[in-house]
Amino acid sequence: MSDVAREAGVSPMTVSRAFKSDAYVNDETRKAILLAADRLGYVMDSMASGLSSRKTGFVAVTIPSINNANFADTVRGLTEGLQEKGLQVLLGYTNYNQEEEERLVRQLLTRRPEAIVVTGGTHTGKCRTMLENAGIPVIETWDIPADPIDSIVGFSNAEASAKIVGHLVATGRTKIAFLGGDASRDTRGFDRRRGFVREMESRGLDATRLVEAGPPPISMREGADALARLMSRWPDTEAVVCVSDLAAFGAMTECQRRGLAVPGTIAIAGFGAYEISDICVPPITSIDPHCYQIGLLAARRIIDLLSDGPDSGTKSQTLVEPSLLVRASTLSERSS
């Protein structure tokens, strides 16, 4: 930076100001400085800048898996929502593992982010402590934890399942199964299963048709395998609610292979509004949790918290209402 200052015939301080948009600098001076910087191929060192100003421009974000269209959409919303304020997302993924999350959060905090976004509501004790003591806004997304750390931008996974059950019952199905929902690692999937069980029971229906599909991420293949197990155990099942669209699609391909008509013999519903659920034949009923919107709202909340200053005392809750997308895979009445 002092090289640039010399080249432009000003002090380093003026160069520093020329790179901030808001500061007092003469337009011509700034122009000259930017030109000099360009000649020298100078790019500012954000790390040093951050050290001095105590603003790193980072927002840390953890997601369970990078290879998941839903979380990717949320990250997209975050990235784009934070861009206007010059904030950059620092991304890490946990592999659906809380110990890994703890390690990751520790690593991310060493970068002194100005806020941190985590997915889900369950963390290791140490992880929670770190988040509480970090002294920055913490946003929990994709869930509504019973005991939030700070702010929430999420939705009720349980209620989403309830919505689907309601729809299936309305179309005349009562022998309904749930596919997926691992208790140990996938808390959101487990919430969906819990919501399913609760809703079924509250309607006086049998809520014991539960098939595991292994730990997340649930692949299409695992969805197919799980459907096979489901049908061999409960052959008279009329509908199956899947923990995700990927499992649902896998399950549907298994139906095709077995010659089970969808939705004639069995109805299938998924979760996540993945593109595949819309385009496959027949299209699969799903829940759109509005992933991109979640990211955008989280970004907005962060910007608010960072500008308002110590308003952060209030633990805000921003709830997003998932939408039920009724499609052909559950639409028609039962034919048999």
Place this chain on the structure above:
Amino acid sequence: MSDVAREAGVSPMTVSRAFKSDAYVNDETRKAILLAADRLGYVMDSMASGLSSRKTGFVAVTIPSINNANFADTVRGLTEGLQEKGLQVLLGYTNYNQEEEERLVRQLLTRRPEAIVVTGGTHTGKCRTMLENAGIPVIETWDIPADPIDSIVGFSNAEASAKIVGHLVATGRTKIAFLGGDASRDTRGFDRRRGFVREMESRGLDATRLVEAGPPPISMREGADALARLMSRWPDTEAVVCVSDLAAFGAMTECQRRGLAVPGTIAIAGFGAYEISDICVPPITSIDPHCYQIGLLAARRIIDLLSDGPDSGTKSQTLVEPSLLVRASTLSERSS
């Protein structure tokens, strides 16, 4: 850090050393320091550390889209490959846009990464200049640029197409179309199309059945629409090579809707070895570019370059051989 030093009764320098694994510190002293740090909830400031040691621990990575399983796998390979050396991926996406890439690269370079990984071979002039002058290893992936900046870890998209053409011809098809491949933005998709044309021509076959599917990312829906256009223009088409598995699956659903048998009436091939191509009915012939492997090899190359020092003069090329996955969608002979 000086708080921790006081708490542990040592100098700040010793605390600094205690956090590095390689340094000379008495085991008991280190234990005491780590304990003190834990009591005070101290986490090291990597930014300050980086400023001083001139090692930020960042590796910048740009990908066209975050919502793409192939690129996500490469990022996974990079992340995991770099983890052992304590290097952290700093991710950004370009939306398949070179101006956006330039902006992103500039932003990423302000973070002083120790290396940078970019996808593809075409950049704006300024972007290329920045990369060349950054003074750090630059890895270009997913492609084999004619005029590499530094190191390459990639494969030939054109040859991958040629492989598919060879397979289709071997199964008796000659009226083959290519779906997708936008010249303006998706250089890799365009390379695949170019490879298709070249291979068809070299076999003396008609290489004019080309259908655009719009700018990337190509959705399943766009694949379906493109197939509709293809069949209305060239109804006698016997096989279609798609720019990606997503387009291929979309195209296949359109066949289902139109009652066209796959592979009986028309064979379909994709690219990318997405899970869907393996599980759909029928499974779709595809190319596995070994995305995770690309990431891992890039990580390894970076680690080599960073440790060897000024060996970086040699512009290495690490080539990965894509695998053809023959599946039912192209397998059987033509039935009509």
Place this chain on the structure above:
DNA sequence: CCAATAAATGATATCGATAACAACAATGCG
């Protein structure tokens, strides 16, 4: 025309760590 204000720039200390060197104790070896 002058005091008051605003605009533009500079000087200095500092952010939180580490590099580099110095200092000293313990150990080994001829």
Place this chain on the structure above:
DNA sequence: CGCATTGTTGTTATCGATATCATTTATTGG
């Protein structure tokens, strides 16, 4: 026993920027 070696810790300067305060030069209104 003395000197070289290794292990362990401390001191000082510094990385590249910015906060803060000081200073200088327009600008404005009474």
